Amino acid sequence: MTTRTDPSAAPQQAGGRGPADFLWGVATSAYQIEGAAFEDGRTASIWDTFSRVPGAVFGGHNGDTACDHYHRMPEDVALIAGLGVDSYRFSLSWPRIQPGGRGPANARGLAFYDRLVDRLLDHGILPWVTLYHWDLPQELEDAGGWPARDTAHRFADYAEIAMGALGDRVHWWTTLNEPWCSAVLGYETGRHAPGRQDRADSLAAVHHLLLGHGLAAQRLRACAPAGAPEPPQVGITLNTTHAIPARPTEADRAAARRADGIGTRLYTDPLVLGRYPADVLEALAAEGLALPVRDGDLETIAQPLDFLGVNYYTSQYVSGVAEDGRAPDGRPVTRAVPQGHPVTAMDWEIVPDGLADHLVRLDRDYPGIPLYVTENGAAFDDADDADGAVRDDDRTAYLAEHIAAVARARAAGADVRGYFAWSLMDNFEWGYGYEKRFGIVHVDYRTQRRTVKQSGRWFAEHVRSARERSGPPAAGADGPDGTAES
Numbered sequence: 001m002t003t004r005t006d007p008s009a010a011p012q013q014a015g016g017r018g019p020a021d022f023l024w025g026v027a028t029s030a031y032q033i034e035g036a037a038f039e040d041g042r043t044a045s046i047w048d049t050f051s052r053v054p055g056a057v058f059g060g061h062n063g064d065t066a067c068d069h070y071h072r073m074p075e076d077v078a079l080i081a082g083l084g085v086d087s088y089r090f091s092l093s094w095p096r097i098q099p100g101g102r103g104p105a106n107a108r109g110l111a112f113y114d115r116l117v118d119r120l121l122d123h124g125i126l127p128w129v130t131l132y133h134w135d136l137p138q139e140l141e142d143a144g145g146w147p148a149r150d151t152a153h154r155f156a157d158y159a160e161i162a163m164g165a166l167g168d169r170v171h172w173w174t175t176l177n178e179p180w181c182s183a184v185l186g187y188e189t190g191r192h193a194p195g196r197q198d199r200a201d202s203l204a205a206v207h208h209l210l211l212g213h214g215l216a217a218q219r220l221r222a223c224a225p226a227g228a229p230e231p232p233q234v235g236i237t238l239n240t241t242h243a244i245p246a247r248p249t250e251a252d253r254a255a256a257r258r259a260d261g262i263g264t265r266l267y268t269d270p271l272v273l274g275r276y277p278a279d280v281l282e283a284l285a286a287e288g289l290a291l292p293v294r295d296g297d298l299e300t301i302a303q304p305l306d307f308l309g310v311n312y313y314t315s316q317y318v319s320g321v322a323e324d325g326r327a328p329d330g331r332p333v334t335r336a337v338p339q340g341h342p343v344t345a346m347d348w349e350i351v352p353d354g355l356a357d358h359l360v361r362l363d364r365d366y367p368g369i370p371l372y373v374t375e376n377g378a379a380f381d382d383a384d385d386a387d388g389a390v391r392d393d394d395r396t397a398y399l400a401e402h403i404a405a406v407a408r409a410r411a412a413g414a415d416v417r418g419y420f421a422w423s424l425m426d427n428f429e430w431g432y433g434y435e436k437r438f439g440i441v442h443v444d445y446r447t448q449r450r451t452v453k454q455s456g457r458w459f460a461e462h463v464r465s466a467r468e469r470s471g472p473p474a475a476g477a478d479g480p481d482g483t484a485e486s
């Protein structure tokens, strides 16, 4: 695959913004890389339990060892430094920091993040912390999990512990990663931990995740250490749905609006506007479902956002007409219809324009909130060369095309301030185990050897040249091979 768009049309091209206000980073999450699952006082998370359920995860894989990052952290920070990025987005393991999800902090667990943050800062890398990337302490799931309101309060207590330990050095705090996945994959489809399948529980989880976000955001701001040089920057990361009508018909437009409602506005409206979208509430009521909202919850949820993190992998083309072409009777049809675009190894269609359009739309509908692409990347079936190198033209092109889409969004006026590649390295891809590789660094799981892939080298070079340029890039600057392809 060749690069269709000149990736050197970097974000600084737009609006006179210089590279200084654009953050380049790489991202990971705790359960996917750390391993050391039961060391230094860590207890089980729902993923430790779920991955042991026969058939739940490809190949029976689990995160017991993962990339062994817990023991190889210094080497991994050196790797990040070698890529030359500004920031590293990682998540904290709740059951490592507060085993069981309630009660006192675990000093040994916290010490790991203390060392990680210090080492990042020693290398001049900005630590960007996510409090929750899906690894709920199993004890809290046993007490009801996210469908139980109490979990939101437990989350705020955990946020306070994390802020108390790291807030003197960490300024960027993401409360939740992709609450849609926690709620829908975890409690409705059962494809993710804890593997429950109950639509009412899933909706309760949506509300309590958002409530947990609001309570944690309040707590983070209230508990920031007095000596911290700056107030904390607090936000959330969503995997909002970019829904596109499959055809320009009224039925498909209505279906796209429904997909947008349940996949985007159900989250962004309460977070930013302090209300759930009326059309979504009506559709749920028609199914006999409701969110367990109590007085004051929406005010709590709608805490000021210093940023909105956007994770983008693909777009969804939707139709409002059933597969057999019949007009829907009764319940409206909202059906995904792939358009035949090239796909990644996840079977996700590659739609860079969707990223540009989605960023512009979020900026338009929720103005005044800086946007960061906190995840973007692709799994492909990598093949190693004889010398162990991975020549991943497909992933390189994917990154280049999506970075160019970010530049277009900025040129159209969207306030996008950063881009994090998912992922720093191959890791435990949830239900797909180690089978799907998203890394820009290859991990040999037998030896734990890390090898920067071609995409990683390209990304590093792109970041370096984007930083150096102050004006629009020279045409033909830096394609994946050091040559411009178009």
Ligand code: FCB
Residues within 6 Å of the ligand: 029, 032, 177, 178, 181, 239, 311, 375, 422, 429, 430, 438
């Ligand atoms: C996102 C997750 C991340 C990773 C990528 C591929 O939904 O946040 O952990 O699994 O997808």
